[in-house]
Amino acid sequence: MKYLTYILLSIWLLAVTIPLAWVGVNSLRSSKEIVENPFGVPWLVQGSPYQEEAGHPTPQESAQSNFQNAWVESNFSQYFLNSFIVTSISLIMILLFGAMAAYALSKIPSLGNKLIYLYFISGMMIPAQLTLVPLFFQYSYLSETLSAWTAPLGIEIQLHNSHTGLILIYIAFSLPFTILILTGFFKSLPNALRESAIIDGASEFTVFWRIMLPLARPGIISAAIFNFLGLWNEYLFALIFVNTPEKKTLPLGLSNVSIQAQYNTDFGLLFAGLVIVIVPTLITYLVLQRQLTKGITAGALKG
Amino acid sequence: MHINRELKRLRWFLIAPALILFTCFTALPGVRALIYSFQKWDGFTEPEWVGLQNFQALLADDLFILALKNNVILMVAGGAITLCLALLFASTIHRGMRGAGVFRVAFFFPNILAAVAIAILWQQMYSTTDFGIINAIWMQIQQALPSVFLKKGEIPSPFPFTDSSHLIWSIVPMLIWTATGFYMVLFLAAMQSIPEEYYEAATIDGASPRQQFWHITFPLIREVFIVGIVFFIISSAKFFDAVWVMEAELPNKNSHVMTTVLYQKVFHEYNVGYAAAIAVVLFVLVFIATLITLNFSRKDTLEY
Numbered sequence A: 001m002k003y004l005t006y007i008l009l010s011i012w013l014l015a016v017t018i019p020l021a022w023v024g025v026n027s028l029r030s031s032k033e034i035v036e037n038p039f040g041v042p043w044l045v046q047g048s049p050y051q052e053e054a055g056h057p058t059p060q061e062s063a064q065s066n067f068q069n070a071w072v073e074s075n076f077s078q079y080f081l082n083s084f085i086v087t088s089i090s091l092i093m094i095l096l097f098g099a100m101a102a103y104a105l106s107k108i109p110s111l112g113n114k115l116i117y118l119y120f121i122s123g124m125m126i127p128a129q130l131t132l133v134p135l136f137f138q139y140s141y142l143s144e145t146l147s148a149w150t151a152p153l154g155i156e157i158q159l160h161n162s163h164t165g166l167i168l169i170y171i172a173f174s175l176p177f178t179i180l181i182l183t184g185f186f187k188s189l190p191n192a193l194r195e196s197a198i199i200d201g202a203s204e205f206t207v208f209w210r211i212m213l214p215l216a217r218p219g220i221i222s223a224a225i226f227n228f229l230g231l232w233n234e235y236l237f238a239l240i241f242v243n244t245p246e247k248k249t250l251p252l253g254l255s256n257v258s259i260q261a262q263y264n265t266d267f268g269l270l271f272a273g274l275v276i277v278i279v280p281t282l283i284t285y286l287v288l289q290r291q292l293t294k295g296i297t298a299g300a301l302k303g
Numbered sequence B: 001m002h003i004n005r006e007l008k009r010l011r012w013f014l015i016a017p018a019l020i021l022f023t024c025f026t027a028l029p030g031v032r033a034l035i036y037s038f039q040k041w042d043g044f045t046e047p048e049w050v051g052l053q054n055f056q057a058l059l060a061d062d063l064f065i066l067a068l069k070n071n072v073i074l075m076v077a078g079g080a081i082t083l084c085l086a087l088l089f090a091s092t093i094h095r096g097m098r099g100a101g102v103f104r105v106a107f108f109f110p111n112i113l114a115a116v117a118i119a120i121l122w123q124q125m126y127s128t129t130d131f132g133i134i135n136a137i138w139m140q141i142q143q144a145l146p147s148v149f150l151k152k153g154e155i156p157s158p159f160p161f162t163d164s165s166h167l168i169w170s171i172v173p174m175l176i177w178t179a180t181g182f183y184m185v186l187f188l189a190a191m192q193s194i195p196e197e198y199y200e201a202a203t204i205d206g207a208s209p210r211q212q213f214w215h216i217t218f219p220l221i222r223e224v225f226i227v228g229i230v231f232f233i234i235s236s237a238k239f240f241d242a243v244w245v246m247e248a249e250l251p252n253k254n255s256h257v258m259t260t261v262l263y264q265k266v267f268h269e270y271n272v273g274y275a276a277a278i279a280v281v282l283f284v285l286v287f288i289a290t291l292i293t294l295n296f297s298r299k300d301t302l303e304y
Helices: A002-026 A031-036 A059-073 A076-107 A113-125 A128-153 A163-187 A191-199 A204-215 A217-232 A236-241 A250-264 A267-302 B005-036 B053-060 B062-094 B100-112 B115-125 B133-144 B164-191 B196-204 B209-237 B241-246 B258-267 B272-299
Strands: none
Touching (some): A002 B100, A128 A236, A163 A217, A250 B241, B005 B272, B115 B164, B115 B241, B164 B241, B196 B209
16 A cells, blocks of 8 residues: 555656656757657757758757747747736735735724724635626726826826736735735734834834834745735736737736647747746745745635 | 824724725625626616526526536546545655655645646647647557457547547646645645644554544544635636636637636627626635635634
8 A cells, every 4th residue: 555655656746747847848849849759859969860951950949949939029028027017016015015904903903903804804705707897897987087186197097908907906806815814924923022112212113114024024925925926827817907919928928829839830939938937936936835835725724 | 002193093004005905906896796797788888787687597508507517527526536636645745755845845836837837738738749748648558458448449549638528528637737736735734733642642552554544634634624625616616727728718618617608708798797697606606615614724723
């Protein structure tokens, strides 16, 4: 029995790692090689049978051109930048607003705290599909109203097909879980810290910003990793609220390339695109996997 | 405790941004969707109140019932195998073994990938052209098996796994591949809070590893296991990305799931009320599931 489970575990290990290695290797093959030499030693290593023919790209050139085509011609550089902008701005706002609210709800005693906390937490029960239909139809109206307010400042707010609109949804949608994690963290910090700082003449805001916030760092880090992965990989909201190619995020760009690959059969490009999407999350995971699994399971058990 | 003015003002300053954003972009749209679900609306003209008509239409709609059936396939077939495998792996790793860390890190890995990337990866592995790794294995198996089991030509080779008519069943292995690591880590975390003395006492009394699992480990993580089941139900009810990507944004009546029907009703058929009704069904499902989870995770703090 013991050996049997060991074998099963090893098979699973292979089942998880081989497809990823397969993506990595195929991103270095030309589309021609993927079809002609799918499971053999890559031409990059053993040399291509077309080496002698004039005008045929060498394996090195093919590997390079996959990534070059993805990055430049298929606009992955633009998608990457868009994903980076949307994810990082959302993330900063989520952590800032989430930490502020969580601190107030856990450290400033007041009658309404429990009610407001429950209000936020109940947001975790709302599926994205429930909010996206109304948001889609309200966004034009909301854009006009907001633009009327900001018109004197010379700012026009457009929520449809804009990063602003997407970021606002991302922030709102991520706040419940973030507040849940961070409230738990602030609660575990002793109240005596605050009291002694106040006696020493610190203002309430200083206590929050200089003392409590730095102490909550472990909680903020796990909330950050969790939200980063969720936002970087997000597809449904982006699909509906971003339309023009120059504003699309990586998952949208990748799915476009995948649909095109069915017709133009440029599989080398597709695999290179997969690598570009996967690598940032892979690095994050390998560096921070301990905090990540801890944060996710904690969230799951509470949620 | 006395709350002074400064503190009160700070409190609202701290809560306000989160409260306003959450209300405007999550809570109010949620309520709004509930209202839509009782209306007939094409998104442009004046909405018309129709009571429960949308929900009645939903139950009579073959497309929705088929989509629901597909969700149930993902839930039951995917969930049963995923949770059993996760439990088996977690209990093996929990009782100590070489390379436990490697297994944990590797098995969890698919969970950090974008659902879109996973879908494309599996679509390529299922590919019927020469490089589809799964079809290559399938063809080997087909050749190796004696013709008693498989008559030649009865099952196509290469097999069109990602055709609409087979898609949902082809997504099941993908789902298991992705989710097993997550539930394994979830169960493992619960198992690690069981005091070691229980196992020591059981070993002294001569209990076999199998008895230890059924009499110590499983009863003590049963609540977390149920949380796992509920989680799987929620996530397979909300399933969207892979079907959408693998069907090139055009699912048909074989491959639809609830969320893709919703998309089609809003953006192709302009039947907003009907789509909102689907969203409300989803919400009710998630709501009930979450209440069950909360109920169990409260009891979760067992006193040992």
